Amino acid sequence: EVYDFLESAGAKYGVGFWKPGSGIIHQIALENLVFPGLLMIGTDSHTPNGGGLCSLSIGVGGADAVDVMAGLPWELKCPKVIGVKLTGKLNGWTSAKDIILKVAGIL
Numbered sequence: 001e002v003y004d005f006l007e008s009a010g011a012k013y014g015v016g017f018w019k020p021g022s023g024i025i026h027q028i029a030l031e032n033l034v035f036p037g038l039l040m041i042g043t044d045s046h047t048p049n050g051g052g053l054c055s056l057s058i059g060v061g062g063a064d065a066v067d068v069m070a071g072l073p074w075e076l077k078c079p080k081v082i083g084v085k086l087t088g089k090l091n092g093w094t095s096a097k098d099i100i101l102k103v104a105g106i107l
Contacts, residue, residue, distance in 0.1 A: 041068045082107075 003020060010017035018028055026046040034040060036054035040047065045066045050057030060074075068074050084103055 013027060041074055 005103070007017045009020070010032065011076065016026065016033070022028055026044070026049070029042075029046075030049060030053065034050040034053045034055050034057065038050070038055035038057070039054055040050050041048075041060055041064070042057065043060060043062055045059060047057050047059040056071040060068075074089075090099075
């Protein structure tokens with residue numbers, strides 16, 4: 001009953017629907033929806049996998065996804081760009097992760 005409703009709603013509003021048993025939706029979406037040059041906005045942590053197929057696939061929160069589904073433009077605010085010059089050598093057990101955590105703490 002629930003699947004029948006979802007299928008009819010998808011047909012009514014032009015939203016894709018895959019029946020139970022079609023496969024793992026993360027892979028189904030990649031195989032059927034993603035193509036090079038696509039801009040895809042999704043709410044799933046697997047959305048960025050579309051980048052492997054030469055698309056710009058970005059995971060967003062639910063409110064941003066609702067805006068996109070309603071036809072509103074999606075915005076990406078660009079943060080201030082800064083430069084950091086690192087000098088010297090890493091000592092002992094220090095790793096790149098230690099450096100970025102220190103820089104992030106300073107910022």
